[in-house]
């Protein structure tokens with residue numbers, strides 16, 4: 001296992017990149033701690049696979065360094081990096097049996113046959129294929145083949161890290177949950193550094209202790225699931241995480257008041273006035289309807305019942321405002337004004353969260 005550090009890393013698929021737009025990965029400085037269970041979360045095309053392939057050595061970065069426990073491996077081939085990687089689609093040897101497929105990485109490294117047999121048995125149990133060990137991989141379903149790929153990725157205990165690139169895409173929903181639970185258990189048991197790529201926030205938040213959120217070739221935040229929810233560092237994290245995501249409204253800030261569409265919104269803190277596009281962000285869970293005149297005028301457009309709560313979709317002078325109505329809370333008859341919990345409001349300038357002036361931090 002290893003601590004993996006990415007230093008001043010950038011990558012372009014073009015032979016002679018010019019400006020920033022030519023880079024699939026803009027500048028990235030990031031450390032994955034030894035033994036951490038990470039999710040790498042972001043929308044399609046933001047650079048997740050590129051980053052993973054740079055760590056495993058399949059892609060050589062245009063700029064920057066990769067360090068494993070302080071050792072520079074930027075130019076080291078994949079085999080030297082001792083990384084296991086599981087891809088979105090199964091990579092199995094069709095002519096081999098399930099047992100031979102699972103044993104392959106161990107056999108390749110000359111491990112003792114008794115150890116291999118015992119390890120293959122453990123992994124087969126984990127992926128629910130104990131009874132199919134003697135079957136040839138050819139003829140198995142995509143789902144079963146992907147389980148073999150997952151098993152092969154996990155069979156070696158001594159790898160520096162295991163990288164999963166959307167590994168559950170082809171797995172059926174019930175098994176998905178089961179395998180994710182297994183992966184988490186495996187992490188607890190062996191403490192491998194694991195990086196799990198996904199564009200699905202539920203998958204990321206249930207698997208990982210720490211989530212790295214990527215947007216447009218950049219890492220915009222690294223945090224625990226709670227931190228991402230409570231204190232998104234970037235507007236992308238705000239609206240990508242949460243269901244629905246954070247409400248973001250253009251605002252002008254003066255001290256502890258934001259002016260949104262001509263209405264004053266009290267903030268929990270004082271903020272310095274800054275140049276750039278200023279927005280306030282409030283999660284729908286902290287938006288409530290009020291009878292008081294000081295609320296913000298909205299027009300309710302739709303109410304969605306999503307089981308345990310309801311989502312109210314409203315319009316505030318052209319801004320979409322979503323509110324979550326807790327179970328059994330009625331929507332007032334004249335639901336035309338909302339208030340935001342002041343201490344839950346974040347302030348963002350040019351998409352990045354800014355701290356209140358009182359803390360002195362930028």
Ligand SMILES: Nc1ncnc2c1ncn2[C@@H]1O[C@H](COP(=O)(O)OP(=O)(O)OP(=O)(O)O)[C@@H](O)[C@H]1O
Nearest residue numbers: 013014024042043044045046047048049050051199
């Ligand atoms: N081999 C390649 N050659 C050229 N451009 C590439 C190559 N691989 C990826 N890209 C581009 O680099 C950017 C990042 O792609 P990447 O596959 O890393 O994103 P991703 O977040 O993993 O997306 P997805 O979830 O769709 O796989 C995209 O604009 C993509 O088109």
